[in-house]
Amino acid sequence: VVSAGGTSVIETPGGRWLRAYGTFPHPNVLGGYLTVILLLIIFQDTRHPENIRHRAGKTQETSNFKFLILKLRNWKLFRNSKLEIRNSEYVLRLTSYVLIFSGLVVSFSRSAWLVFAIGFILLFIFKKDKRRELGKLVFVFSVIALVWIGVFSPLFFSRIAGEERLEKKSFDDRSAYVLQSKEIIKENFWLGTGAGNYTKAVADKNPQKPIWQIQPVHNVFLLVWSELGAIGLVLLIAFLFLWAIGLFLTNKYLPLLIVPCLLFFVFDHWLWTSHFGLLFLFLILALILKKK
DSSP: OOOTTOOOOEEEEEEEEOOOOOTTTSSSHHHHHHHHHHHHHHHHHTTOGGSEETTEEEEEEHHHHHHHHHHHHHHHHSOOOOOHHHHHHHHHHHHHHHHHHHHHHHHTTTTHHHHHHHHHHHHHOOOOOHHHHHHHHHHHHHHHHHHEEEEEEHHHHHHHHOSHHHHHHHHHHHHHHHHHHHHHHSSTTTOOOOOTHHHHHHHHHHHHSOGGGOOOOEEEEEEHHHHHHHHHHHHHHHHHHHHHHHHHOOOGGGGHHHHHHHHHHOOSHHHHHHHHHHHHHHHHHHHHOOOO
């Protein structure tokens, strides 16, 4: 039984279950991290011919999994057989997908589930010549999800249906945060409250609220508008727009990787408010902009 205040749990008639945190401060951060990483891996594994490097006139695959297997072979953990390397790469690839997707599933983060589904569907729609490989991944992910749902079906039904007390409270709290942000925006329309001052502004307006009930609005665009004003919001949108245009000119498929970040901007605030979130966001920006 979990009873510590502020702990993220799932409540069912059978008890309260702690959601997976990993090494992160909240399960939604774990789910978001795994979502972005998994989509990046899928994008890399289904890259188009223009993303394959050429050396000395020969085409060379740049699979992350194959690179690791070759390193292990050099360390004499594998023999030199090309067939063994190919089989080992397949096993490592499948194991990675199983572990990462399992972590995403048991984070019980609805926003992460939704963002991953949307990101994967976009890859399936636009990468027409890779639909066979993506179809195989659909089968793998479906089997993994069904196994976890079969083992913990009450927890999944509680999260999806949203009828339990804590699930309803979560929706109500998010709605209240949006209303709070609208009040702050109305009072500080152009310049905002100042970077990092949102929760202080909310606490000043609601002194009767316990400190653990003071949270940022779960929407980065509203949060930026509240803290940096309309000017800051316009600058953020302009930065994202110019970044997307630059990616499209480099590779027409790269803007697909922007979608997960933008969706997490809409559903949560951790990419903007946490130290890890900011580091992770700009790491992803750098990886996407990397040409090789």
